[in-house]
Amino acid sequence: MKWTRSALLIARKDLAIELRTKESLNAAAAFAIVVLLLFSFAFDPAAAETREFSGGLLWLALAFAGALVFNRGFSRELPNECLDALLSSPIAPSALVIGKAIGIFVILAVIENLSLFVFGIFYDLRWWLRPVELTAVCVLATWGIAIVGAVFGALTLNLRLRDLMLPVIVYPLLIPLLLAAIEVTNTLLANQPLSADDLLWLRVLVVFDIVFTALAVLLADTILVN
Amino acid sequence: MRERVTIGLAAAAILLLAYSLYQIFLVLPDEAMQGAIYRIIFFHVPAAIAGMIGYFVALVLSILYLSSKQLKFDSLAASVVEVSLVFSIVNLITGSIWARIIWGIWWTWDYRLTSALVCVLIFCGYLMLRQAITEPTQRARLSAALTIFGCVDVVIVYKSIEWFRTQHPGPVLSIRTGGGHIDPAMERILYLNFVAICLLAAALILVRSRQETTAREIDSLRRMANAM
Amino acid sequence: MDARNFEYMFYGFLAAWLVVLLYVLTLVRRSARLNRELNDVKQLISAQESGRQGLQEHVR
Secondary structure, eight states: HHHHHHHHHHHHHHHHHHHHHHHHHHHHHHHHHHHHHHHHSSSSSSSHHHHHHHHHHHHHHHHHHHHHHHHHHHHHTTTTHHHHHHHHHSSOOHHHHHHHHHHHHHHHHHHHHHHHHHHHHHHHHOOGGSHHHHHHHHHHHHHHHHHHHHHHHHHHHOOOTHHHHHHHOOOOHHHHHHHHHHHHHHHTTOOOOOOOHHHHHHHHHHHHHHHHHHHHHHHHHHHOOO | OHHHHHHHHHHHHHHHHHHHHHHHOOOOOOOOOOOGGGHHHHHHHHHHHHHHHHHHHHHHHHHHHHOOOOOOHHHHHHHHHHHHHHHHHHHHHHHHHHHHHTTTTSOOOOHHHHHHHHHHHOOOOOOOHHHHOOOHHHHHHHHHHHHHHHHHHHHHHHHHHHOOOOOOOOSHHHHHSSSSSHHHHHHHHHHHHHHHHHHHHHHHHHHHHHOOOHOOOHHHHHHHHOOO | OHHHHHHHHHHHHHHHHHHHHHHHHHHHHHHHHHHHHHHHHHHHHHHHHHHHHHHHHHHH
C-alpha cells in the first residue's frame, strides 16, 4: 500500500506542477496539432485511401508529441538537485518510475483527446462511434508509451545529448506498440467490426504493457542509482 | 595467449569458409527454381542466426553485469552487440538482394524482416548511447537496461507479426521441419557456414573486448595522471 | 534470367564481405588509436614521475 501511495504521490506532484505551469502540455498539444495539420497537407484528407490509414497518422502525431512530454518528465527534477532528494527519500525507485509514468500518461491522455477532436475536424472522421474500444486502445497504447518514456527518461537524465538520444532509443522500442495501436485504430476509425487480426493486435498491446511495466518495476532499483 | 586464441579462431573460420565457398560454387548444383541466386542463403541464414544468438548472449551478459557490477561483462556485452550488429546488417543486405530477384521487391514487411530491422535500429541506438556516455559505470548500467528492454521488444515484434500471414520462406532446416525440405548436402554447408561465422564472430568479439579493456585502462591512467 | 541471377549473386556476396571487411578495418584503426593513446598516457605519467623525483632530489 505504501508503494502505491508513493507512486500516486509522485504522480500528483508532477501533475500539480504541470497544471500550474502547463509547460509540456502546451508545447506537446501545439506540436501534435501542427503535425496533424502537416499530415493533412501531405495526405489529402478527402481521399478515401487516406481514411484507411488515418489511425497511423494519429498515432505518429501522438508519438512525436509524447517525446516532448517524457523529455520533460525527469528533466524537471534536475534543477535544485530534486532528483537526488527523490532518490535519497524512502520512496522506492520503482514507485518513482511508475509515478512518473502515471503523470506522463495523464498528460498524454489530455493531448490525445485534443488531437482526436482536431483530427476529426481535419479528416472528417467520426471517432465517437466506437468509444469503448477506442478508449481501450488509447489507454493501453498510451500507458506503453508512458512507461517506456519514463524508464528511459530516468536513465538518460545526465547525458550530454539527452534530447537527441531519448527519441533514438525510445522509438524503436515502441515499434510493436505503435504498430498494434495503428492497426486497431484504423479499423475503429473506419467503423469496421474488429477482426481476428485486430484482436491479436489488442493482445500484443496488453502483452507489451504487462511485460514492460514488470521490467520497469523489477529493474528500477538496479538502474536508478545516483 | 589471448592473441593466439584469436588468431586460431580466425584461421579456423577462414579455412572453413574457404572450404564452403569451394563447395558452394563448384560442387553444389543450381537450385531448381531459383537459379544461382539461392547460394546467398548460405550466408544470409547463418548471419541471421548468429546475429540473433549474439543479442541474446548480450542479454545474458547484461543481466550478469547488473547482478555482479563487474565491468568486464559490460565490455563483453558491448563487443557481442557490435559484432552481432555487423552480421545482422549482412543479413539484411543479402536478404534484400535475394528478394529483389525472387520476389521483385527490395523489401517487405513480414515478421522476420521487420524484427531484424527493429533489432538493428535498437542496437544502433545502443551503440550511439555508449558513445554519448563517458562515465563507465553509468554507461554500463544504461547499456544493460537497453539490452534487456531491446531483446524483450524484439521477441514481442517477432511473435506478434508471426501470427499473421508471412511472405518469407518457411523453415527449411530439418531440425525444424523433420527433413525433406532441403537437400542434405546443402543443409550441411549451411551448418558449416554457421560454425564458420560463429568462429569469425568469436575472434572479432575477442579483439573488440580487448579494445574495450584497453580503453578503460587508458581512462584510469589518465585519471591517475591528472591526480598527480 | 540466369545471367542477371549471377550478377546479383555476385553483388550479394560482395556486399556481405564488404560489410565484414569494413568492420575489421574499423577494428584495426581503433586498435592503432588506442595503442597510441596508451603510449601517450604512459609517457605522460613517467614524465610526471621523473619530474617529481627530480624535485625530491633537488629538495634533499
